[in-house]
Amino acid sequence: MTSFALRTPTEIRFGRGVAAGAAEAIAAFGPATVLVHGANPARAGWLIDALLARGVAITAISCPAEPDLPMLDDALAAARADAPASVVGLGGGAALDLAKALAALIPAPEGPMAYFEVVGAGKPLAAAPLPFVALPTTAGTGTEVTQNAVIGIPEAGRKVSLRSPAMLARLALVDPALTDHCPRAVTLASGLDALTQVIEPWLSARANSLTDALCEKAIPLGLRALATLMHAEDAQARDDMALTSLFGGLALANAGLGAVHGLAGVLGAETGAAHGAICGALLPHVLAANRTALPNDDMRQLRLATLDGWIARHLWVSPEGLAEWIRDAGLPGLGAMGLRSARIPQVAEASAAASSMKANPVVLPPETLRAILRAAL
Template identity: 60%
Template sequence: MSFSILQPPRILFGRGEAAKAAGLIRAFGNRVLVVHGANPDRASWLRIPEAEVQGLPCAGEPTLEMLEDALRRARGFEPQVVVGLGGGSVIDLAKALAALIPAPDGPMEHLEVVGKGLPLKADPLPFVAIPTTAGTGAEATKNAVIGLPEHRRKVSLRDDRMIARVAIVDPALTDHTPRSVTLASGLDAVTQVVEPFISCKATPWTDALTRPAIGPGLAALMRLMEGEDASARDTLAYTSLIGGMALANAGLGAVHGLAGVIGGMTGAAHGAICGALLGPALAVNRARSDGAARERIDEALGLLADPLGCAPVAVPEELAAWAHRAGLPRLSALGVAPADHAEISVAAVAASSSKANPVALTPDGFAEILGKAG
């Protein structure tokens, strides 16, 4: 048995914990760059006394062009600490800025797949993550996802030193998130406890995180589709955090291997893509697995069966049917045409997330998932 653990050195979880943010941020310096969503009013509650604060909006999932523009603006401010206050896209942009502001080279030196993928040459600035959605777990991961529309891809900037110094997960910040956003981001959160659990890189430590979170995470999301529920918000925020910690240490799988490619090609929301793929990927992985991998997938199906109220073998179909009844678009409605399946499948084989899938899928395996999700 051999494994390592990478996680933020300090994590605050619970309602009201966001009130401690100012003091924790101020401990890293008095020049603070706050990356927030498109509406700055949603970040106005964060006041940091005796600090010079510059806000930087992030509208949508970050692209290389957005990152390079933000870098120019941020370097002129010379921040000492970077804060990401918002959803996964905001946190990814903030994390990338914290990594690259001190870097002597540009983003293409360090981006995977389309760039050189080189390690950072300078330590990142201190980074504080405060999520306002429950989905990506980006507050606990070591990578930032950046879109390159001209390449029709999404790729990662990745380094162990990019992990947040402090992650503040206050579920109250997610209260009254719009229903469609809750559904898409919540399915991403569920996917990110399922995939690390069935991953070929799973460890006893990641199992201890993910196994107890799978069923309650889905159950909480299902309750939120019926109406606002503070307890369900708490559970889903916890599921998202656990997913981020688990994927940073055990990897993901076929869903995210496909989702990165599809997101780059279509611009569709990441959570919605993952939600459309999760059931079909579970079905294909189970059909193509045996031995310990099949046993692990069956255990995951059993954990999901209880909230769905079905037999474990029926989970892939029931999960997909429930998500679409709740309003999740099918993959074709997200911009994926059957003619694109072959190109997507070939690209997914080479995706970093696919390396942790419990089964080594070939392009035809990925194509089968896409066909089921269409």
């Protein structure tokens, strides 16, 4: 059996109602915290009230969009001024990424660019991060259990990671009730991201027995849940989608991703579109490219055939019909998200060097990457 290691947060709590224990857990870290929330501060009111009742001072920081370096710099200045004992992320993947980056960088002796991959110096963190507590309110990124934070660097036209095993959350509270009645468009985009993040690790060149077990449970579960939620609000489907997202975060942190995410990192900076929406638009076309490029006797061809069966069973479409199902559900193509056809060669070239490409099950040449982008327009 192939050897492997598993990196996870110190503690994961999953289930309806686990968020009720958040304030007590956060207060145990110390008398002051930074709370990063999404665009609507009212959704954080319940946690703010609970923390204040326990005497915890709060520095509240809004994350209204996917974080970039200027947003991170402003948040760092505000957070350091209050000497927090912990950092809390309450929101979607963007808010959690910003919170995770703050937890890592508040104690750091140098500025953010010293530690970023690809466009920065890529130095290891020189100081232990503050305790990070994650409470996701969407079921998509799985960032509550990963060791990196994705930040846009406008000057470089890229989204890159700040990454370290030390950045894993001290506590991840995955309460599906926090995702109830999430808007349909957000549910679709984040749900497709969650599915991509169990499909890509399952096909990954770095897959192992443990990540396989997570993905094989989550892929059909997530397909069925997303199909249900496109028709009606359903508590069980919300639970299943949250579990899919959690399993995806664990899987990608330990087995890597693939070409969908290799392209998505560049496209996010290129277009400003939501990460989950980009992943959803790319997924069918990357699957088709991998199917064509893999040798017929590769065991991942068997996995792709199994995936086709799950898609047929839960979405009632063939592999060729997946892109149409996604469009019919309401997700626009990359063109509508802002990708101009004239920029496809540059996006493909930049994407080829992305770290996620290294785990794709087969190397996809630049012309294939360009064909994927054109198909996803």
